[in-house]
Amino acid sequence: MTRFEELRCEEVLDVLEPWLDGDLPPDEEARVRVHLDSCPSCTAELALARAIQSELRSLPLPDCPPEVLERVRRARGGEVIPFGQPERRTSRPFRAALAAAMLAAAVGASVFFLPPFRNEEPDSEEVARAAEEARYALAYIGQVSRRAGLTLRDHLEAEPVRP
Amino acid sequence: MTTAFETTAARYQKKVYSFARSLLSSSEEAEDVTQEVLLRLWRHQRRLDEERLGSWVLRVTRNACYDLLRKRRAAPALTKAESLDGEDAREIPTAEPDPESRVQASDFRRRLTDALAGLGEPYKSVVLLREVQGLSHREIGEILDIPEVTVRVHLHRGRKKLREQLREVYTP
Numbered sequence: 452m453t454r455f456e457e458l459r460c461e462e463v464l465d466v467l468e469p470w471l472d473g474d475l476p477p478d479e480e481a482r483v484r485v486h487l488d489s490c491p492s493c494t495a496e497l498a499l500a501r502a503i504q505s506e507l508r509s510l511p512l513p514d515c516p517p518e519v520l521e522r523v524r525r526a527r528g529g530e531v532i533p534f535g536q537p538e539r540r541t542s543r544p545f546r547a548a549l550a551a552a553m554l555a556a557a558v559g560a561s562v563f564f565l566p567p568f569r570n571e572e573p574d575s576e577e578v579a580r581a582a583e584e585a586r587y588a589l590a591y592i593g594q595v596s597r598r599a600g601l602t603l604r605d606h607l608e609a610e611p612v613r614p
Numbered sequence: 615m616t617t618a619f620e621t622t623a624a625r626y627q628k629k630v631y632s633f634a635r636s637l638l639s640s641s642e643e644a645e646d647v648t649q650e651v652l653l654r655l656w657r658h659q660r661r662l663d664e665e666r667l668g669s670w671v672l673r674v675t676r677n678a679c680y681d682l683l684r685k686r687r688a689a690p691a692l693t694k695a696e697s698l699d700g701e702d703a704r705e706i707p708t709a710e711p712d713p714e715s716r717v718q719a720s721d722f723r724r725r726l727t728d729a730l731a732g733l734g735e736p737y738k739s740v741v742l743l744r745e746v747q748g749l750s751h752r753e754i755g756e757i758l759d760i761p762e763v764t765v766r767v768h769l770h771r772g773r774k775k776l777r778e779q780l781r782e783v784y785t786p
Contacts, residue, residue, distance in 0.1 A: 468773045469766075496777065499784045503776050506726050507745035515631035519645050520623055523652045 458486045463493045467500045619659065623652050626671045629747060633672060636742050637679040639731065647678045669756040672747075676739060676757060722783060729779040736760075737772030744769055 463486050469475050470483050487494050573581070630651050635644035651674050655662075662670055730741065736758060743754045744765075751769075755762045 464774075465770070468770065495786065496781075498786045499777055499781060500773070502722070502784060502786075503726060503773070503780060504745060506723055507730075507741070508748070510723075510727075510746050512628055512632035512746070513635055513641075515627040515648055516645060519627060519631070519648050520620065520652070522649050523623065523656070526649070526653055 458482050460486075460490060460493055463487070463490070464496055467493075467497055468504065471497075471501060471504060619656065622659075622667070623655065626655070626668065627652060629668070630671055630675045633675050633742065633747060634679050636730075636746070637676070637739065638682060643682055647675060647682065650678055651675050666756070669753055672743070672749075672757045673759070722780070725780055725783050726776065729776050733772055733775060736768050737775060740765060740768040741772040741776070 463483055466475060466479070466483060470480060473480075475483065487497060627648055631644050631648045634647040634651075635641055638644055638647070651671060654674055655667075655671060730738065733741065739758060740754060743749045743757060744751075749757070751762045751765045754765045754769075758765070760768075
């Protein structure tokens with residue numbers, strides 16, 4: 452007949468939850484059982500571990516309010532693409548041509564609409580307005596950078612789940 | 615008409631919301647995080663492996679929650695109003711225990727959720743994902759980006775901390 456080497460209480464307390472989960476190898480499980488049969492203190496601790504596990508597993512998952520999905524729909528402008536279907540994207544040459552056209556239009560517009568060049572110092576009102584526009588531009592650039600950072604992180608997060 | 619994306623979003627939104635709510639202790643912020651995660655799911659759906667979508671979604675949720683918690687500079691404990699044993703807990707069907715047992719049970723649950731809320735990271739996330747969300751060690755490792763053996767160690771320490779805090783209030 453095989454005799455188990457007896458476990459000490461601290462050794463048993465270290466494996467109570469794995470024992471409950473059935474994660475222990477058969478021989479160790481048997482040794483824990485032998486100890487529990489003769490140790491009221493560890494048996495009480497096992498009951499506590501079992502109660503905690505049972506209580507945690509019975510905690511309800513709160514429902515997500517339906518408005519959230521509705522907000523997602525609205526955030527996407529009502530456009531919904533079926534899962535797995537590629538998004539429509541403009542081609543790179545087309546986007547480059549579009550950017551060039553917009554730049555040309557902006558330069559052309561500046562010739563017609565900007566005030567004629569003045570060789571004099573700007574007044575304080577003009578300086579204040581320019582400073583305000585600069586602050587706005589910096590804030591906008593900051594916002595765009597933050598979004599770009601989040602997008603980059605999303606891409607990095609997505610990488611590990613590829614097969 | 616319900617699209618495939620909406621079906622996918624509906625499948626994960628409860629997991630995302632409940633995990634975020636547990637980590638943030640705020641239903642409003644959990645809604646915001648859920649919305650953000652679903653939008654990211656939308657943006658990246660073409661690049662994601664559908665079989666491991668659950669892990670990706672919860673990893674993004676965890677990161678979004680950590681960002682928010684960092685903004686707060688400290689993660690406070692669950693408030694009574696927002697704790698996991700809040701209004702939803704009353705919906706659990708029970709076998710009508712006697713009033714004394716009911717008081718003891720609810721007190722035990724309250725103390726447990728308080729202890730869970732104050733557990734600290736990474737133990738809190740690991741215990742939530744394992745015991746509340748019912749995920750495997752491997753899935754938790756993928757979500758938290760840690761080896762499976764580390765998941766087991768964190769889980770062991772987290773459970774032990776809960777036991778230490780609940781030993782006094784538990785009556786078999």
